[in-house]
Amino acid sequence: MPSLTRADAERRAQTLAVTAYAIDLDLTGGDDPEHPTFGSRSTATFTAQPGASSFLDIKAVDVASITLNGAAVDPGTVADGRVELTGLAADNTVVVEATMGYSNDGQGLHRAIDPADGLAYVYGHLFLDAAPRVFACFDQPDLKAPYTLTITAPQAWTVLGNGAATATGPGRWELATTQPLATYFVTICAGPYASVTDEHDGIPLGVHARASLAESLRAQAPAMLQVTKDAFDYYHQLFGIRYPFGSYHQVFVPEFNAGAMENPGCVTFRDTYLFRGAATDDELLTRANTICHEMAHMWFGDLVTMQWWDDLWLNESFAEYMAHRTLTAISGSDDAWVDSTMSRKAWGYAAERAPSTHPVAGSPAPDADAALQNFDGISYAKGAAVLRQLICHLGDEAFVAGITAYLTEHAYGNAALADFLGAMEAASGTDLTEWSKVWLTTAGVDTLAAAMGGDGLRVTRRAPEAVPAQRPHTLDVAGWSGGTQVLAADVVLDQDEVLVRADVAGSVGLLIPNAGDLTWAQVELDAASLTALPVELPRVSQAQHRAVVWVALTDGLATARVDPRLVVDIFVAAWPLEENSSILSRSGALLTSRVLADYLADAEVPSARDAVAGAARARLESAPAGSSQALAAARILAAATRDVEQLQRWSGSVDLPAGLDGDPDFRWLVLRSLAGAGAVSAADLEAAREADHSMQGNLGALAALAALPTAADKAWAWDQLVGDHGRSNHERNALASGFWTGRHTDLVREYVAAFHRDIPALEGRVGQDALARVAALAYPRSVVDEATITATDDRLAVGDLSPAVHRSLVDQQSVLREVLASRRAFG
Structure with a gap:
């Protein structure tokens, strides 16, 4: 089916405006294991230029009937997911009766069977252009309209959606009419979900998951709901605009493609965020961050929606930044920013190095399929970093005032880059033409370096040759020696080189540009600092500075500036002393999934594995039993060790580290390592799957079987x-x-x-x-x-x-x- 082009979307938006949708879905079927289906009746009312023509999007298994203003339209004219509507009136109603297909690829209306109990679950994921697989619609982000949904479902099911759901009879549900929504935000979650409900500041709250996860849901719901409440308070105070979508449900759904989706009033999350066993502190932090991210979308994306997909940064960059800011505010800890450095920015720099790199804003999106490719580390992590630089440029007070004006002016509608920049310029009195050109609409990442000399601290900026730009950077530089910070310098780098007069309390062993990670740039450590890292890095007390070093090493590996054997040496020296959970997990993954798996030549791997496993074993022995640090160490040890006998003992629940008895996910990690070593059979893995008769158990078995x-x-x-x-x-x-x-x-x-x-x-x-x-x-x-x-x-x-x-x-x-x-x- 052809993807919707921007040109077609613009023509359609000029021709018509949608006033309302009424959707009726029948979910009582779907038992055909080969081709499960559901019934869909869609009624769309819209205004149009009299006499004009346009098209409606339908991606159905079978279309039974179409009527436009009471006149039949031949269902046989549906072609390539569209039907032409001709002779439009000033006010129009189109009704489509169709049979739609459930999906098993996470798009449209996804249906999954939980092997733990054989129960079926359904959820809607209509992003980016999957709405026509559920109901007939005008599927583009700038044709927003209110929705009223009615659902027929099996009597044992719970139904949730964008509007508050009310059971009106056996298996019959009505959802409250929503505020105007873009088509890709509409969702339905239906099945025998377990639920925990609450209320805060007049907002009904709920968290929901599969029945087989009910115990985990009940145990973890209080922490998730507390984050939700605290974030609502922070956003209300910051924006001065109350949450506008009624109740707020968070549904943990099976086989979800992304981390979460910001459907107004009914956010969907991948259900691996409900931990079956032990979880590290950074995993809990990631979940809390995701909760805050999706809540930010209620304002950035849902209340105000991008006009077209080339401005998706107005959704994702803002939600990314606001999540870290909010979690820092409500937790009183900077751990969210450290985690951002280790996970999000490392992801973004990798995207920036790739041939597919693109600007933060205004990236070409001629059609929806092309736009989908821009949901990456640039639109998320780089965009968030650019917003931090904008705050440095304008000041936080002007930034918040501009955001509030932008959200207020465009509430329940659509906006574009020019609208946001206009609000920021009005709030700050600053012309952002050149700033937005170099930071938002020009691709590429600068490389920053620093060196000490007799005349002071010299900081340099090197723009990429392919896309040169004069990006100003507000950053800091830190110098360390023997565990003492001997240099702290604030720098405004608005040219390729600046000289900073800085007080230095002794010789500098390790020099870290952008130590506080305030800007978006690759950090190139000088040769002396690289050589000193095995000695100096374990003694650096600032977690944010250590995180910047690890990301610099990641970039150095990718650009062939840093020897992977040196990275092993640094890991062996620093990891046994590391306390921060995000640094432990992410640097450990760098070693096991990249350095050992890819970068090192075959002959180097056995000794490197032994060294990495030794560091992990040392951290496991020094960490408090059952702590986050111990769990991270056990995972890295299981992934790196060549000690098959230890892995076999662990797989049999013998001599397990404290806190991992009965942890099924850790056992699958061990079994996968054994499978890769050829030290377990397919029959053994099938027996393990039978013992863990769950969705996660099935996935663990498939990954291990594929590794044999x-x-x-x-x-x-x-x-x-x-x-x-x-x-x-x-x-x-x-x-x-x-x-x-x-x-x-x-x-x-x-x-x-x-x-x-x-x-x-x-x-x-x-x-x-x-x-x-x-x-x-x-x-x-x-x-x-x-x-x-x-x-x-x-x-x-x-x-x-x-x-x-x-x-x-x-x-x-x-x-x-x-x-x-x-x-x-x-x-």
Whole structure:
């Protein structure tokens, strides 16, 4: 089906305006295991230019009838997901009766069966252009309208949605009419959900999850609801605008593609945020941050919606920034910003290095499929960093005043970049023309460096050659020596080099540009600092400074400036003494999933694994039993160790670290390591799946089975990944993530060609959002060879790839090029 183009959307918006939708869904069917369906009746009222023509979006299994202003429209005229509406009146009503198909790829109306109890669950994820798979509509973000939904469902089910749901009879539900919403925000969550409800400041609250997760939900609901309440108070105080969408439900749903989705009044989250076993502090922080992020969207995105997808930063950058700001305010801790550095900004810098890099705002989005590719670390993490720089430029008071004016003026409508900039200029009295050009509409990341000399501190800025721009940076520089901070300098870098007169209390062993992580830039550590890191980094007491160093090392690996063996040495020295949970988890993952898995040559890996495992064992032994630090250490040890006997004891629940008895997710991590080593059988893994008869148990088993290092096991896993077996989006992801595990290059080399043949062929069976994830996870990055690069070049040259698959191939190939460059430099 063709993707909606911006040109078509603009013409349609000039032709008509939607006044209301009434949607009636019948969810009582869906029992056909091959092709489950549901009934949909859509009534849209809209005004139009008399005599004009336009089109309605419908992506149905079968269209029974269409009437426009009482006159029948031939359902056979529906083509490529559209039906033409001609001879429009000033006021119009179109009614569509259709049968729609449930999905298992996380888009549209997704239906999943919980293997724990056999119960079915449904949720709507209509982002980005999946609404026509649920109801007939004018599917574009600037045709907002109020919605009234009625639902028929099995009697044992609970129904939730954007409006408050009321049971009006056995299996019959009515949802309160909403405020004007964009089509992609509409959702329905239905099934035998377990619920915990509350109320705060007049707002009804609820958290919900599958019945099999009821115990975890009840245990964790108080903490999640407290974050929700505190965030509501903060947003109300900051914006002076009350939450506008009635009740506020948070639903943890199965097989969700993203982290969460900001549907007004009914936010959906991936249900792995409900932890079945032990959770580290950074995992709890990530969940709280996600809650705050989605709540920020109630204002940024839901109340005021972007005109078109090229301004998605007006949604995501603001929610990203506000989440960190809010969590810092309500927790009284800077841990949210440290976590942002380690997880979000590292993700964003990787996106900036990729060939698909793009500006924060105004990135070309000629159609919806192209726009989907811009939901990445640039639109989130870079956009949030740019907002921090804007605050440095204008002051926080003017920033908040501008935000409030922007939200008030465009409430329940749409806005664009010019509207936001106009509000900021009016609030601050500052012309932002040049600032927005270099920070918002020009792609690229600068590289910052610092050096001490006899004349002071010299700080330099180097713009990328491909997209040069004169970006001003407000930042700080820190110097450390033997555990003492001997230099603290604030810098405004508005030219390529500035000299700062700074007081230095002794010699500087480690010099960290952008130590407080206030700006968006790659940090290039000087040679002396790199050499000193094994000694100096463990003694740096500021977690934010340590986090900036780790991200600088990550970038240095990717750009072949830092030897991966040095990173192992730094890890061995610093990790056993690290306290911050985000740094422990993210730097540990850097070592196990990138340095050991990709960067090091094969001959270097055994000794490096032993060193990393030794550091993890040391941290496990020094950490308080059952603590977040101990859990992080146990996970890294399980991923890195070559001690098969220890892994086998752990898999049998023998000698487990405190707090991990009966933790099913930790057991699957251990079993996956054993599978990659060939030290467990498929029968053993199937027995483990039977013992953990759950969705997560099934995914853990699939990933471990795909990791088994035999030709037969690889053939089975690949067939399950790409064959027509009814696998869900998450099942394909699990198979793809396990398939390339371990250094079994000769065994999997033949699948380089299979990838380039079979993954693009999933087009049409798997939606673009899900397919992008599968393609990225299944890319043969572990076959570190120029032949893999050539195979991707050859496939790209054919020119028939969807935007999602094309970007995944281009970006993953770029990551492989980084690894090859590193091996050439340090091999």
